[in-house]
Amino acid sequence: xxxxxxxxxxxxxxxxxxxxxxxxxxxxxxxxxxxxxxxxxxxxxxxxxxxxxxxxxxxxxxxxxxxxxxxxxxxxxxxxxxxxxxxxxxxxxxxxxxxxxxxxxxxxxxxxxxxxxxxxxxxxxxxxxxxxxxxxxxxxxxxxxxxxxxxxxxxxxxxxxxxxxxxxxxxxxxxxxxxxxxxxxxxxxxxxxxxxxxxxxxxxxxxxxxxxxxxxxxxxxxxxxxxxxxxxxxxxxxxxxxxxxxxxxxxxxxxxxxxxxxxxxxxxxxxxxxxxxxxxxxxxxxxxxxxxxxxxxxxxxxxxxxxxxxxxxxxxxxxxxxxxxxxxxxxxxxxxxxxxxxxxxxxxxxxxxxxxxxxx
Amino acid sequence: xxxxxxxxxxxxxxxxxxxxxxxxxxxxxxxxxxxxxxxxxxxxxxxxxxxxxxxxxxxxxxxxxxxxxxxxxxxxxxxxxxxxxxxxxxxxxxxxxxxxxxxxxxxxxxxxxxxxxxxxxxxxxxxxxxxxxxxxxxxxxxxxxxxxxxxxxxxxxxxxxxxxxxxxxxxxxxxxxxxxxxxxxxxxxxxxxxxxxxxxxxxxxxxxxxxxxxxxxxxxxxxxxxxxxxxxxxxxxxxxxxxxxxxxxxxxxxxxxxxxxxxxxxxxxxxxxxxxxxxxxxxxxxxxxxxxxxxxxxxxxxxxxx
Numbered sequence: 001x002x003x004x005x006x007x008x009x010x011x012x013x014x015x016x017x018x019x020x021x022x023x024x025x026x027x028x029x030x031x032x033x034x035x036x037x038x039x040x041x042x043x044x045x046x047x048x049x050x051x052x053x054x055x056x057x058x059x060x061x062x063x064x065x066x067x068x069x070x071x072x073x074x075x076x077x078x079x080x081x082x083x084x085x086x087x088x089x090x091x092x093x094x095x096x097x098x099x100x101x102x103x104x105x106x107x108x109x110x111x112x113x114x115x116x117x118x119x120x121x122x123x124x125x126x127x128x129x130x131x132x133x134x135x136x137x138x139x140x141x142x143x144x145x146x147x148x149x150x151x152x153x154x155x156x157x158x159x160x161x162x163x164x165x166x167x168x169x170x171x172x173x174x175x176x177x178x179x180x181x182x183x184x185x186x187x188x189x190x191x192x193x194x195x196x197x198x199x200x201x202x203x204x205x206x207x208x209x210x211x212x213x214x215x216x217x218x219x220x221x222x223x224x225x226x227x228x229x230x231x232x233x234x235x236x237x238x239x240x241x242x243x244x245x246x247x248x249x250x251x252x253x254x255x256x257x258x259x260x261x262x263x264x265x266x267x268x269x270x271x272x273x274x275x276x277x278x279x280x281x282x283x284x285x286x287x288x289x290x291x292x293x294x295x296x297x298x299x300x301x302x303x304x305x306x307x308x309x310x311x312x313x314x315x316x317x318x319x320x321x322x323x324x325x326x327x328x329x330x331x332x333x334x335x336x337x338x339x340x341x342x343x344x345x346x347x348x349x350x351x352x353x354x355x356x357x358x359x360x
Numbered sequence: 361x362x363x364x365x366x367x368x369x370x371x372x373x374x375x376x377x378x379x380x381x382x383x384x385x386x387x388x389x390x391x392x393x394x395x396x397x398x399x400x401x402x403x404x405x406x407x408x409x410x411x412x413x414x415x416x417x418x419x420x421x422x423x424x425x426x427x428x429x430x431x432x433x434x435x436x437x438x439x440x441x442x443x444x445x446x447x448x449x450x451x452x453x454x455x456x457x458x459x460x461x462x463x464x465x466x467x468x469x470x471x472x473x474x475x476x477x478x479x480x481x482x483x484x485x486x487x488x489x490x491x492x493x494x495x496x497x498x499x500x501x502x503x504x505x506x507x508x509x510x511x512x513x514x515x516x517x518x519x520x521x522x523x524x525x526x527x528x529x530x531x532x533x534x535x536x537x538x539x540x541x542x543x544x545x546x547x548x549x550x551x552x553x554x555x556x557x558x559x560x561x562x563x564x565x566x567x568x569x570x571x572x573x574x575x576x577x578x579x580x581x582x583x584x585x586x587x588x589x590x591x592x593x594x595x596x597x598x599x600x601x602x603x604x605x606x607x608x609x610x611x612x613x614x615x616x617x618x619x620x621x622x623x624x625x626x627x628x629x630x631x632x633x634x635x636x637x638x639x640x641x642x643x644x645x646x647x648x649x650x651x652x653x654x655x656x657x658x659x660x661x662x663x664x665x666x
Contacts, residue, residue: 039574039576041464041468041574042575043472071576187618187620189617192626193579196579197565197577198377198569198570198577199614201569202610206614209366210619212618221577222572222574223574226571226572229474356620
């Protein structure tokens with residue numbers, strides 16, 4: 001069934017109909033649905049959410065009936081798919097991409113009895129919770145490692161879209177790198193896609209050709225990692241461990257672990273304690289984790305990275321601590337001031353020192 | 361100089377899958393069949409070539425399997441539209457969706473496997489010539505194949521009798537049938553050739569450009585190839601130029617960003633489509649030229665009455 005379903009999933013519309021059909025047959029178990037923006041075979045973002053889905057299945061067995069729809073594009077398709085899932089009798093629906101925010105809120109208004117969980121957004125409702133991971137904590141450490149490993153002093157960054165999540169990541173990586181090397185440069189290429197292996201690979205090439213010797217990415221495929229391995233430079237994995245694509249190249253990977261959150265929320269619906277919640281967990285709660293360091297990382301860098309991680313976990317260090325100016329030189333954070341969560345979640349500017357400009 | 365060389369090498373890599381897919385579609389369309397399933401045939405070529413290479417350990421075998429998979433998809437399209445006479449536009453769209461789904465299904469066990477870098481041609485002395493050496497003599501074999509294919513198709517269509525017959529079938533299938541040419545058989549061959557070429561384009565993506573297999577990795581290149589055929593007004597050499605132009609735009613956009621130049625990525629991403637629309641507008645103003653190039657029977661169902 002799952003295989004046949006995957007086939008259909010490419011045609012979002014058909015898939016939604018199939019979900020509705022299969023969903024109508026079941027009766028007892030709690031019905032949970034997941035909506036993914038990419039294919040679960042992306043070895044990145046959607047893949048990791050799917051690991052969370054499997055954790056839910058494993059934890060609750062027969063007590064849940066879990067379905068998923070993959071490859072749902074951010075736009076009208078999303079609303080249709082979410083509506084179908086809600087109509088199909090699902091009790092809890094996880095929508096796992098920033099661009100699903102407005103569709104989720106819209107559908108939630110029409111189905112007040114269904115509970116929704118939206119990842120990485122900022123709009124809540126009576127039946128919509130939001131959850132996100134503090135990836136910037138991991139990226140700060142990645143920035144430190146990158147600056148330590150780079151010989152050319154240039155880090156290449158493959159970015160997707162200029163949404164706060166991505167902008168925050170670039171800023172955080174830069175601030176981390178700057179603590180090691182004040183002259184560090186970050187070159188950013190926007191590929192305007194979450195998932196286009198060919199283009200990500202081309203962008204990686206362009207960055208390396210222009211002097212970058214460590215690559216970071218905020219796109220979902222392992223293409224850049226693969227290129228780094230070929231060119232004998234370093235890279236950081238995205239969302240899941242990409243060491244198989246770059247056994248020598250991967251320095252570490254910023255991992256997302258949604259398992260405990262998904263299990264908790266399903267449990268909350270089961271025992272009736274579910275309420276709207278805004279979750280933003282990080283290294284401390286292990287929603288963000290670092291993959292084992294690659295063979296190229298020397299001991300002193302490991303020690304430094306681990307120490308930074310400890311400081312972030314204990315709350316001693318916040319990656320966004322003043323003094324920090326905006327890119328144009330106007331002040332943002334005062335000496336010792338820590339960035340407020342709401343500022344981070346709506347971040348639409350580079351900090352001083354980052355080169356390039358945000359696409360409009 | 362090194363940067364320029366790397367940019368030019370990058371353009372070749374970005375353009376080659378487009379060259380393959382577009383030249384195949386050109387032949388298909390010249391025979392009067394509009395196959396919108398290029399994206400689906402491409403992605404099937406990508407997974408088949410990847411799986412084939414992993415399975416056999418040979419790039420040559422993998423590439424052949426990729427081309428065969430594309431041809432099989434083309435054949436399937438032929439059965440639907442030529443034998444069963446279904447609507448070509450609808451079937452082409454269906455073929456794309458089918459290909460994306462089927463390739464994901466087949467590819468489940470292949471994501472996460474990686475292949476070594478595809479070998480580049482290395483001719484001692486010639487490849488060592490600074491700048492021009494690697495550019496002209498140091499590309500991978502598939503790049504040369506794509507160039508040869510374009511030259512071959514151009515020659516075939518313009519200079520050979522079978523090429524003339526193929527064009528005749530595309531121009532007026534009833535007349536071609538009237539003087540005894542097997543319209544359906546010729547179209548089958550053209551559609552399968554188009555599929556094989558799209559398969560090669562896909563193979564280039566999964567074996568050379570990335571080289572790995574991930575679902576949906578064709579990411580719209582099949583549609584660009586379709587646009588290219590119109591952009592080139594059905595001329596093989598213009599297809600080549602157009603593919604390199606579109607590839608060049610992609611690569612220049614990435615490089616200009618890394619250099620810190622202010623160009624909107626979105627505008628450059630829509631350039632191929634915008635250029636195609638412009639060309640369409642320009643060529644459709646001149647009816648004579650339009651008729652000279654566009655196959656008159658494009659997309660029309662052929663039904664042999666006698």
